[in-house]
Amino acid sequence: MAVTERSSQLTKQSNPIVSRLRAVVLSKEGILFLIMIAAMFILSLLTDKFLTTNNLLNQLRLVTEIGLMALPMTFIIITGGIDLSVGSIFGLSAIVMGFLWQDSGWPLELAIIMCIVVGTIAGFINGLFIVRVGVPPLIMTLATLALYRGMALGVSEARSARGFPDWFFDLGQRQFLGIPSQLWILLIAAIMVGIILARTPFGRGIYAMGNNELAARFSGIPVRLYKLVIYTFSGFMAGLAGYIFTSRISTTRADMGTGLELDVIAAVVLGGTSINGGSGSIVGTMIGLILIQLLKNGLLLGGVKGDATIVIIGAILILAILINNLVQRRTGGD
Amino acid sequence: MGATLELEGINKQFPGVKALDNVRFDMAAGEVHALLGENGAGKSTLIKIISGVYRPDGGTIRLDGETVLFNTPREAQQRGIATIYQELSLYPELTVAENIFMGHAPRRKVGPVDVLDWKAANTKAQEILTSLHIHTLDVRRKVGTLTVGNRQRVEIAKALSLNARILIMDEPTAALTEADVEQLFSIVRLLRERGVGIIYISHRLHEVFELADRVTVLRDGQYVGTKLVSETSENDLVSMMVGRTIDNLFPKLDTEIGKPVLEVRNLYRRPMTRGVSFQLRAGEIVGLAGLVGAGRSEVAQVIFGINPAESGEILIDGQPVTIKHPGQAMNHGIAYVPEDRGTQGLVRQMRIRENVSMSVLRAIRAGIFINRREERSLATGMIKQLNIRAYSAEQVVNKLSGGNQQKVVVGKWLASKPRILIMDEPTRGIDVGAKAEIHRLMSELAKEGLAVLMISSELPEILGMSDRILVMRGGQVVAEYSRAEATQERIAAAMMSETAGNGAPESETVMIDESETA
């Protein structure tokens, strides 16, 4: 996949292939990838249940929802924004789907579509207020984090939807061509979004906005439109993830997705996207996502107690970021 | 209180360039020492070594005869070296006083704790400004709302608040109008009398002759020589700088002036644009003169859609158009080279290639993708055409010298192949050679039928390049001269007449001066 825009600082005039390789390995993503391989190696020594195709695929199945939401989150954080409401949108969309199907008697197909529509609208509202009224993203999405969650609770009235027909579980619980079905969606979405970010005028505009929004505007980049698009896209993905999650766990509950935004943001930030905006990549986000999940799983399988797992993961996150900062400074990257 | 400074054998290597190669420099107490050289010659690098931003790879620095090595700008400040950098470095969200005392605010005791005493800071800031004969600047204003000229006064006050014995100024006049320059000069003279040594970088040679005692010239990172200003001439210095002489700084070609391509009628966008009307014809270069705060940039930004007009008409080729955002202006073939390259013109963290293509992203697509090959050739083309000193189009703009950054902004908008080119201080911070080059380019483009509106605070540039000259004051066009009628005196008089003439109350002028809209 496309190497990021912001890596490969130093192109020495030596052997072009060697220097190219050097640039890839020493990029944020390259380093993170090495850390991930190292972690996998160590975890596989802890337990032989870890490094099996089955286990790994299953772990990826579990992070699909977070991964989908991390894609637009990468865009948003690169522009210097944040979306804290994704967990709530995720919950609200799924609840609406369950409600429409179970309580209002809508056909399930239509309810699924509404699930995604509701997510998209919720994201659009975020974007609209951020762009039109100028509410800072942090404040706006903090407010809708509460608002959308409240709506989810109101709609569900603390009841849960269950008893979906069998076909509903195809996406969440079965395989397609030997790979968990929902993983295909993540894979395709990540590739598409990654290429959009790295190669299109839209993606370039996102980076420009994150580094210097005023200069981006002075260059004719439609800054507000782009913001509206990414927040709407974030809602869309949260809706889609809500559907996939329901299909995986067979039921909806009003508190589903609570705190999920932190997992999403952690994956993005660990993946090398600067929280101040301006740099980051989809490849990095995907590696960050997988690294966190594999650590959780490997440590669990290795018999590390729950609390200790969190501590170890936290420590490794900090370490990864430190190593990266060090290397980037050494090589003159930013 | 004066200090002497000697540098010897200074080397500094950046990835891809040797910025300084065995450079020496010295100065005495109470001396104004000018530092000259082309864009990228290494002037800013040298002063950043003196002020502790960079560490030299080799060489010695002696302050008052004692060898020193500064690891941080703070250490240099503590030894009395204060610097005003080329790219102004104030905090726009903080007030004037807070900026002046950033990092060394006066303290007072509240019980057992030391707290910052902003009240004292305000008073002291006011005192410093007064000592510089600056009376109209409110120390409680946010710096972001000030004009460039006033921001610079704040920088100087900040330097003085540190009890500077050596004051380094990197192109302080680049962003100033003549009136501001005069005031700056009197401040510099004041400081010299107090024994402060001043290192002064500028691309304007006449300033060197007006102000400096000695001058040192760098070329391509190497020391060329040091001369007493009284024993040298402009031509001497130019040939030391560029290795040749420049015969014509304003190579204006005669052009066929065609139909009006841009016309604005009674354009309003309060507070700075108050009923502006003018025409711009194909092949014509129109100079827009005025003081800082006269509303020149603001008009340009109304036309370019950054702050769309509240009322009035914009006509392109005689057809009324609406311009609500820059994209629309660009669709009509308008380009705007903004005044402030750091905040408006460039995304400095990105590469030259990415900056140059930013105005044409939609035009250089292959399908939905940016055509990388076209993008790269566009950027390398501009690097060649404008002689930008960079090791490749992949260089991050931040790491270019100031003048070369300015060339990237110009290149970015030339790349959009406009029909109407609005340039706001296009040659700010550009060396004489490159300036002549950009003027020549402007002239050639006009000959090909481009319409150019050039905002400039340098009257010689306005007089030298314009077919017609408009003068703005208080958000309105107050005078118009043809190339033949225009003289420096007439334009200067029109720029200032109201304030000078009927003695408008100072507060009012200040208000106009200051209310730059963000």
Ligand SMILES: Nc1ncnc2c1ncn2[C@@H]1O[C@H](COP(=O)(O)OP(=O)(O)OP(=O)(O)O)[C@@H](O)[C@H]1O
């Ligand atoms: N941080 C940096 N990293 C890499 N190269 C740099 C860096 N800073 C400066 N350079 C390079 O060093 C050379 C000297 O730059 P410098 O800024 O000192 O020039 P200057 O004489 O101040 O020019 P100008 O008149 O345009 O301001 C330039 O080629 C520039 O590209």
Ligand SMILES: [Mg+2]
């Ligand atoms: Mg410089």
